[in-house]
Amino acid sequence: MQFLKKSLPSLDFNDSKGRGVLAWAIVKKNLSVVTWLIENGASINAKDGYKMTPLNWACSENFLPAVRLLLHWGAHTEDMDQDGRRPLHVAIRKDNLLLAQWLLDRGAGIEAKTENDETPLELAVSGKSMALINLLLDRGADLEAPGSHKKWTPLHYAAAYGCTEAVELLLREGADATAKSSSDVTPLMSAA
Secondary structure, eight states, rough: OOHHHTTOOOOBBBBSOOBBBBHHHHHHHHHHHHHHHHHHTTTTTTOTTTOOOOHHHHHTTOOHHHHHHHHHTTOSSOOTTSOOOOHHHHHHHHHHHHHHHHHHHHOTTTTTOOTTOOHHHHHHHTTTTTTHHHHHHHHHOOOTTTTTTTTHHHHHHHTTTTOOOHHHHHTTTOOOOOOOTOOOHHHHHHHH
């Protein structure tokens, strides 16, 4: 690796899609190369052609050791990819509780929305992940946060997806069973 470094002007060169060598090492899950690149100055917040940072890639690949390393070195938790997803959104879509915990512990926004107005809690409910729903509620996620579809609340989504366990939990936590969407739909109506 040292020989390659000496023959390159920078460790931040990209392929045709704008992906850097650090992203490649993450996708290949080569932690020793990821570590070496970071320690030798590779940019930990560089965005590729998809606006994905190395942290976005590490979350997308469920590569917790790389996530830990990137966060230790100061990777940004709120950078969005081209679809408006932050690393926390990616971790939730991947149903990865440990990644979500790590990101929240290091400042990821619990109410941060995607470009489509999806909240982390909405994504967890849509994925029917009770572990993630519990984590987000324990961390103070807003039960009434309007979501991406006609301003539905998490309870609307849980009812619509037939996730009775989530419906029961949200109601126990104080979700408003009479909440209306922008088109006056209640959670009960969304279940029909």
